[in-house]
Amino acid sequence: MFRIKPAMLKIAAAAWLLGATGAMADTTLEFTQWWEPELPAGSLRAIMDDFEAANPGVKVTLVSGPYATTRDQISVGAATGTLSDVVGLDGAWVNNLNAQNALADMNPMMDASGFDKSQVADIIKVDGKAVMFPVASFVYPVFVNLDLAAQAGVTKLPSTRAEFLEAAKKMTKADKNQYGWVLPLSLQTPSGVQNDMMSWVWASGQSMMANGKPDLEGKPVVDMLTFVKSLNDAGTISPGIATKTEQEKVEEFVNDRVGMMIDSLAHVNLIRKRNPKLNFDLIPVPVVENYTGKRGLPYASWGIGISAASKHQEEAWKLVQYLMSEKVNAKLVSLANAFPGNVNAKPDFVTSDKAFGKAFEIFKTGYLANEFTGLPVAEDLMTQFDVQAQKMLAGEQSPEQAAAAAQKGWMAKF
């Protein structure tokens, strides 16, 4: 007859205890992001599988969705304390999330693990707390249609604002529906303020802020508005500015209807696919006269952070470290056609593709600049600036008045 021995009982009890306390259970990290749908199918999961293999006992569940859905999901998760352990972040969100105490400070984690801070391109801090690393950056250089430039007699691609204005004038042939530049200021997606307007300020090493507060009435922003107005007054901007979206901007460039546009490097493959014959080159955003310093390069990024409410911050930090490590980061950004968050990582496309190679040189000689990162309600600030810029371009106010009105609106948000 089978008899239960005391030793067997002890083993069973110990196993039950270990199980109940979680000592034997796997830790499952939840990672919410919008990257998976934008990457080749299965590629982010494969990276997570590699991470799991390198860290036994840690599993990663990917919670993926489109950008806008992820943004709303993260906002609600932060409010209800149900934010995933690891979250994909846009720089424009971090201020709000920090105000809700939803993001963990990664400074102590970096210190405890001896993390080499010099290897990362940037650390986004709010109130001294390290809340986000840019994992992959999508820079915004100027795309130039070389055929239109040659036809217009533009032999030297513009390096300064004055040269850009001249080139835009030469490329504009309104009777042929051809314009020098394109400016998308749709209120539906006001990111044109960041990518197509403020990028002129940052390119010249200038700032729209002073002492942590908006400085829109300062010379850099007023000069930029005056420059944009001069482009508009000269009729060089493709019509329909106030309702134009980024997609339409790219379509116009693809169809030889504009000579120059500021756009994300992420669109290079899309542009080639839509018009394989398009002959284009990339240049840095032109600067003010006599500026010789480093150029700020506008960018959008896939950022990463850790939830303050996470019960597995140690494991979450392991995942962040893993994605920021040289080899893994290079692999991820190669898949995304982005520039790395780890300064030592070199994506493979920069050696295999001339356009990306040139953009990588621009990236390496400049610095990443996006002052909307970390600002409160960044999208709302862009909308407010957008409305004032639209009024200026409609002739209802001067650049100085537009800057003053935007400054007033922004100060209310600070």
Add this chain to the structure above:
Amino acid sequence: MTRQKRSHHKLKRAVAPYLYLSPSLLIIGLLMLLPMVTVIAYSFQNSAVLRRDPSFAGLKHYQAIFDDPVFWASLWHTLYFTCMSVIFHMTIGMAFALMLNSDRINPTLRNILRVLYILPWLFTAVIIAVIWRLLLEPNGVVNSILMQIGIIGSKVEWFSSPQTALHAVTFANIWAGYPLFMVSLLAGLQGIPKDFYEAADIDGAKAYQKLIFITIPQLMPIIISISLLDFIWTMQVFPLIWITTGGGPIYSTEVLSTYTYKLAFSSYNLSQASASAVVILLISLGLTLFYIRYQKAR
């Protein structure tokens, strides 16, 4: 039967109808009342949704939106957009319905027109927005035709100019919405007894007199019902305006729905967005009550 048994039986009879209704009441409560009550509650809270411990704000958020000139501009744009849409939906719908009901048109042509006229109804709001964005863009077909026949001298930025944007989105909405009227009125027209018109013919009535004294009075219940429903639905239009203009340029097409959306998802001011949503709810509720009373009176 004892008194106790009788009262038990009475109670069962009284409760039974509610038990039958309970699944529907539960669904209505969960899917309609709960979200509505929650949004109303948010409108009285500070940092609604974004904080776990929101404080009571009283009428602060209502005060804030009523003090905002953009809110009043949005309300005016909503009224203009809605009234113009309903008036033209009705006029065009009536004209096309009369045309399709007329014996003077060749039956084959009538069938072709029937299909053509109903086409806008088959498209979703997103498709309609994209179609009109393409047609009305500065380099689009509309400008090209108008310039060729000499109506305009230069390209008009229909959606991008503050002077034309509201009219342009209203026009796109009129195009999209008239088939509802057309189909409803056509059904109504086919239900009017022929005797009325024959009697009018004997009395020597002219075509316009038959329209004014027979057709319109006979269709009046349909016209009023559909107009009220159209008013309620058009007031809440969002995707068409959002995709064509985003509420711009310079707030010139901002309506209550885009104003509320921006408060919620651009400013993340969910308390004020809730207050704005409650205002829309109250306006819609007033119209709905009016509609219900009209239906009861009939």
